[in-house]
Amino acid sequence: xxxxxxxxxxxxxxxxxxxxxxxxxxxxxxxxxxxxxxxxxxxxxxxxxxxxxxxxxxxxxxxxxxxxxxxxxxxxxxxxxxxxxxxxxxxxxxxxxxxxxxxxxxxxxxxxxxxxxxxxxxxxxxxxxxxxxxxxxxxxxxxxxxxxxxxxxxxxxxxxxxxxxxxxxxxxxxxxxxxxxxxxxxxxxxxxxxxxxxxxxxxxxxxxxxxxxxxxxxxxxxxxxxxxxxxxxxxxxxxxxxxxxxxxxx
Amino acid sequence: xxxxxxxxxxxxxxxxxxxxxxxxxxxxxxxxxxxxxxxxxxxxxxxxxxxxxxxxxxxxxxxxxxxxxxxxxxxxxxxxxxxxxxxxxxxxxxxxxxxxxxxxxxxxxxxxxxxxxxxxxxxxxxxxxxxxxxxxxxxxxxxxxxxxxxxxxxxxxxxxxxxxxxxxxxxxxxxxxxxxxxxxxxxxxxxxxxxxxxxxxxxxxxxxxxxxxxxxxxxxxxxxxxxxxxxxxxxxx
Numbered sequence: 428x429x430x431x432x433x434x435x436x437x438x439x440x441x442x443x444x445x446x447x448x449x450x451x452x453x454x455x456x457x458x459x460x461x462x463x464x465x466x467x468x469x470x471x472x473x474x475x476x477x478x479x480x481x482x483x484x485x486x487x488x489x490x491x492x493x494x495x496x497x498x499x500x501x502x503x504x505x506x507x508x509x510x511x512x513x514x515x516x517x518x519x520x521x522x523x524x525x526x527x528x529x530x531x532x533x534x535x536x537x538x539x540x541x542x543x544x545x546x547x548x549x550x551x552x553x554x555x556x557x558x559x560x561x562x563x564x565x566x567x568x569x570x571x572x573x574x575x576x577x578x579x580x581x582x583x584x585x586x587x588x589x590x591x592x593x594x595x596x597x598x599x600x601x602x603x604x605x606x607x608x609x610x611x612x613x614x615x616x617x618x619x620x621x622x623x624x625x626x627x628x629x630x631x632x633x634x635x636x637x638x639x640x641x642x643x644x645x646x647x648x649x650x651x652x653x654x655x656x657x658x659x660x661x662x663x664x665x666x667x668x669x670x671x672x673x674x675x676x677x
Numbered sequence: 678x679x680x681x682x683x684x685x686x687x688x689x690x691x692x693x694x695x696x697x698x699x700x701x702x703x704x705x706x707x708x709x710x711x712x713x714x715x716x717x718x719x720x721x722x723x724x725x726x727x728x729x730x731x732x733x734x735x736x737x738x739x740x741x742x743x744x745x746x747x748x749x750x751x752x753x754x755x756x757x758x759x760x761x762x763x764x765x766x767x768x769x770x771x772x773x774x775x776x777x778x779x780x781x782x783x784x785x786x787x788x789x790x791x792x793x794x795x796x797x798x799x800x801x802x803x804x805x806x807x808x809x810x811x812x813x814x815x816x817x818x819x820x821x822x823x824x825x826x827x828x829x830x831x832x833x834x835x836x837x838x839x840x841x842x843x844x845x846x847x848x849x850x851x852x853x854x855x856x857x858x859x860x861x862x863x864x865x866x867x868x869x870x871x872x873x874x875x876x877x878x879x880x881x882x883x884x885x886x887x888x889x890x891x892x893x894x895x896x897x898x899x900x901x902x903x904x905x906x907x908x909x910x911x912x913x914x
Contacts, residue, residue, distance in 0.1 A: 467736065486736055488764045497806055539689075541706075541716060544738075547806030548764050576689050579735025579832065581716045583706060584690030620690040620714060660688045660718055664733060664889055 435605050439594050445605055446475070453589070453601045453648055458569070458659040460577040468578025470659075472570035475603055476560035481570035483578040486548035500545035504533040506567055508556040528564050535568050535588065535616040535626035541581040550580060561604040562590045568616050568626070573656055577663070586625055587653040588616035591645040593633040598641055600648045615645045619653045622646075683723045686733070686889065687715040693728055703730035720889050733889055737762050737831035737861045739809045743800040744818075746826070746859030747811065749790050754781045757790055758808075759798070762831065762861040765808040769798060773812045774819070795821040795865065797857050821857060824867030827878050829885040831862035836888040837881060844884065844894050851901040852877055872913045876904040 430445050438445055448454070454475030463469035468483035489495035506528040508517050532554065542550070552575070554567035568588035576585060592599045592610035602612060611631030617624050624642075633641070687693060693705060693713045701707055704717035705728060715721065719732040739745070739761070747759030747767055757774070758766040771779035771786050774796070779786075790796065797819060801812035813819050829837070837858060838845045849856055854868035854877050866877045880897050887893055907913045 468734070486764055495806075545736075545764075576718050577734060579717050579732055581704065581735075582689040583714060583716055585688065618690065620692065657688050657691070661686050664686050664718075 430605050432605075432609055435609050436594070439597060439599070439606075439609070442597065444599065446603060450597060450599045451644055451648070453651060454603065456652065456655055458573060458655060460573050460659055460663050466574075466578075468574040468576070468580070470570040470573035470577065472566050472573065474562055474566045474569075474601060476558055477562050477566045477603075478556070478558040479563060479566040479570045480555045480557055481567065481574040482553045482555075483550065483571070483574040483580065484553075485550035485578070485580070486545040487551065489547055489549040495547040495549075497546055499542040500548040500550050502533050502537055502540065502542065502550050502552065504529045504536070504552045504554070504571070506532055506554045506556075506564070508559060508563070512556045512559045528567070531564060531626065531628070532567055532571060536571055536575070536586055538623070538625045539572065539582045539584050539586050539618050540575065541583060544581050550575075559604070561602050561607040562614070564588070565590050565601075565614050565616070569652060569656065573659060576656075576660055584618040584620040585653060585656050586616050586618055587649045587656060588614065588626065589645055589648045589652060590614040591641050591648070593631075593637060593641060598637070598644050600644060613641055613645070615642070615649070617646065617649045617653075619646075619650055683721075685721050686718070687721045687730060688718050689714075689716055691715045693721060693723070693730070698726055699728050700726050701728045703728075704732045704735075705730045731835070732832045734830065735832050739763055739767070739800045739803050739861070741800055741803055743860040744858070745798060745800060745811070745861040746821070746857060746863040746865055747796050747798060747861075748826075749792050749794045749796065751792070752786050752790070754786065755779060757786065757796075759796060759811065761809070761811075761859075762828075762863060763809065767798075767800070767809045767811045769796065769811040769813070773801070773814060774798075776814055790820065795826065797821050797859070797865065821865050821867075824855070824865050825874050825878065827864040827866060827881050829862050829864065829881060831860065833885045833888045834858060834860055834862060836893070837864065837884050839894060844897065847894060847898050848877060848880060848901060851898065851905060870908065872908045873905075876901065876908065876913070879904070 457473040459471045462471045466482045470481050556563045565588040572586040591613045592602045594610040611633040613629045616626035717732045719730040722729045747761040749757050750760045751758040756770045761767045798811040802810040857865040866874050868874045
């Protein structure tokens with residue numbers, strides 16, 4: 428049963444959350460890379476009930492060719508929600524929102540990628556939301572950055588992302604759909620190695636003097652996700668080494 | 678060479694070291710603040726001041742002088758186009774393949790190579806963002822007949838060859854197979870019996886999968902030896 432707005436609000440005022448988390452807790456996160464064999468890179472990321480599959484192809488020839496940049500590769504991001512990902516069937520045609528989020532995700536990832544190594548080429552990133560429960564763009568960014576790294580695309584850092592919420596003087600992290608409907612939602616993405624923000628949005632009103640606190644809380648959560656991303660990538664290779672009984676090394 | 682290196686897996690964004698006294702090679706960049714940061718998932722090999730990040734994943738990018746294996750997919754009057762596992766198809770001029778001038782008025786290009794033929798060639802010229810140019814002028818290059826093709830991740834090719842060709846020599850010695858290795862991730866194998874080719878394919882796939890582990894040459898040698906015994910006794914399934 429879906430909780431009503433009033434129930435969520437009442438709990439939040441008490442500093443509690445509908446799924447039993449503390450205010451600054453992330454939802455349980457699961458990450459896996461190399462889930463699609465045919466593609467150069469792929470990742471499956473779950474943040475709570477939100478689940479996103481990301482597939483990376485490339486570098487490939489730039490299509491349409493007039494888009495080709497002689498200096499660098501172009502990044503083509505497609506964010507889509509599966510028809511079965513929401514409560515009501517989602518129409519399969521790309522919505523205005525999906526097109527916008529594709530752009531947002533591309534812009535969050537681009538600063539991390541060293542696209543100059545692949546002039547006139549194209550890197551394709553598909554993010555498919557399998558199940559939506561708030562924070563699909565942030566899960567997509569986390570998955571895309573893993574899939575890009577697994578594909579061996581040169582990048583100066585992984586991008587990690589989380590949404591921070593603000594409601595009635597309280598800051599909360601990694602909103603689910605019920606909280607997202609109620610709170611001011613501030614999705615952010617960072618390159619943690621450089622302490623640089625690559626995405627910052629806000630879709631509601633919140634007091635501006637809270638922004639530092641919001642960013643700090645977000646940064647802490649992002650660092651947790653970042654460590655998990657690194658661990659996921661490394662364990663993929665450590666796993667293989669383990670089955671042979673040999674150490675990593677040459 | 679073993680033991681002197683410290684090796685570990687690094688991921689993009691990972692700080693390898695700080696300072697200007699290092700000699701950095703491979704998939705890593707030096708930032709203005711002196712931090713040396715890995716740019717790809719790879720194996721870090723560190724020895725004194727030497728830092729080298731050997732990528733564990735990534736696409737094939739042709740370099741001048743690479744030996745590659747290509748498949749003819751298209752042709753014009755004076756050149757063929759070969760699929761070499763790159764964004765663009767590579768061009769092989771008829772005169773470069775035949776090692777003599779080619780007269781399109783008197784002879785047909787398809788008399789020499791047809792669509793689907795396999796060629797071992799060298800990258801003669803590459804320009805950023807353009808189709809590469811191939812050549813077969815040097816010794817050992819040309820059409821490959823019979824055998825089978827094995828496709829692996831191009832970044833694993835150095836491991837198939839091994840240090841000073843140790844791995845490749847071991848495979849050749851044990852199986853007596855003819856092997857050509859393309860830097861683009863395509864390997865051609867031809868042996869007396871198809872079972873041996875199958876065995877080599879199996880071994881190469883194992884190298885690809887376990888490329889980042891230690892003691893691989895030894896394990897592959899053992900496996901090939903066992904495999905050859907099985908084949909000789911007719912037990913190879």
